[in-house]
Amino acid sequence: MLPCPSFQARRARLVEGPELQPIQANGAILPMIRIVHFTDTHLDASPELRTRREADLANHVDAINALEQQPDLVIFTGDMANTGQSEEYAIARQHLNRLHSRWVFVPGNRDSRRCIRETFGDLGFLPMERDAPLDFAVEVGPLTFIGFDSKGQGTNKGAAPGERLAALRAMLEAVDGRPAIVSMHHPPFELHEIPWPRQFEDWAEAEAMNELIAGFDNVKLVACGHAHRRIAGEVGGKPAWTMLCAASDLRKGPAKDLGADVALQVYEFSDDGDLRNTEMLVLPVDGDAAAQTATQAAE
Ligand SMILES: [Fe+2]
Numbered sequence: 001m002l003p004c005p006s007f008q009a010r011r012a013r014l015v016e017g018p019e020l021q022p023i024q025a026n027g028a029i030l031p032m033i034r035i036v037h038f039t040d041t042h043l044d045a046s047p048e049l050r051t052r053r054e055a056d057l058a059n060h061v062d063a064i065n066a067l068e069q070q071p072d073l074v075i076f077t078g079d080m081a082n083t084g085q086s087e088e089y090a091i092a093r094q095h096l097n098r099l100h101s102r103w104v105f106v107p108g109n110r111d112s113r114r115c116i117r118e119t120f121g122d123l124g125f126l127p128m129e130r131d132a133p134l135d136f137a138v139e140v141g142p143l144t145f146i147g148f149d150s151k152g153q154g155t156n157k158g159a160a161p162g163e164r165l166a167a168l169r170a171m172l173e174a175v176d177g178r179p180a181i182v183s184m185h186h187p188p189f190e191l192h193e194i195p196w197p198r199q200f201e202d203w204a205e206a207e208a209m210n211e212l213i214a215g216f217d218n219v220k221l222v223a224c225g226h227a228h229r230r231i232a233g234e235v236g237g238k239p240a241w242t243m244l245c246a247a248s249d250l251r252k253g254p255a256k257d258l259g260a261d262v263a264l265q266v267y268e269f270s271d272d273g274d275l276r277n278t279e280m281l282v283l284p285v286d287g288d289a290a291a292q293t294a295t296q297a298a299e
Pocket of ligand 1: 040042078079108226227228245
């Protein structure tokens with residue numbers, strides 16, 4: 001996937017673990033479904049944080065729109081808002097509306113289900129029953145994207161107690177063997193790169209989720225946020241990733257060196273739904289352009 005000439009793409013190696021390689025058939029690249037993943041904007045309406053966080057989101061949206069080949073789906077894996085206030089979701093909606101591609105998102109621990117329903121309910125993919133977890137499934141080409149609400153109770157960690165795992169199982173069974181992506185904010189795999197590798201309140205729930213997903217050969221990818229780093233892992237033997245945060249002031253580890261650059265994870269699937277390639281695009285942002293975008297958005 002090539003960005004337009006106004007962006008100079010470079011592929012970053014900011015991850016431990018193997019990168020999948022593109023597979024070619026008879027010298028020709030197979031037809032692809034492309035999904036772009038970004039996460040954790042932590043939008044905040046306070047005077048101290050609004051400008052920078054909003055500029056980071058605006059820059060990510062601009063960069064996705066400038067990609068030469070538009071993605072089939074843009075996915076965002078939670079912590080859209082920093083304090084779960086409606087003003088933060090209004091900022092998000094204003095910019096996400098500008099995406100040329102179809103987009104969906106899962107909630108993070110910072111997010112408010114109520115505000116999300118109020119702000120995004122018209123999009124049609126979210127369950128609207130009061131207090132219901134924000135689980136959903138949408139089709140993208142041969143794939144089904146399953147969004148799972150991993151928000152816990154009272155901590156910033158994830159949760160998947162028995163009834164929630166039953167809900168995930170029901171969604172997986174409904175896919176009926178077609179290739180699927182499972183996405184949730186909290187990674188249900190150990191993040192050895194951080195001081196607290198287990199980001200579920202009860203790790204037995206994460207282990208149970210691994211067992212559940214291991215039973216579905218049609219799951220091709222598990223895509224997560226929360227870690228603010230890009231980390232490769234496995235869930236039930238399937239490739240799993242956390243993506244680093246879009247909020248440039250919250251990036252951790254080697255990604256701190258990126259400054260305010262845009263970082264997008266790109267997944268390419270064959271047209272029969274197999275994951276063929278995973279890479280991160282880093283798109284440098286001109287400092288003046290970033291400041292201008294933020295100023296315009298604040299007006
Ligand atoms: Fe976050």
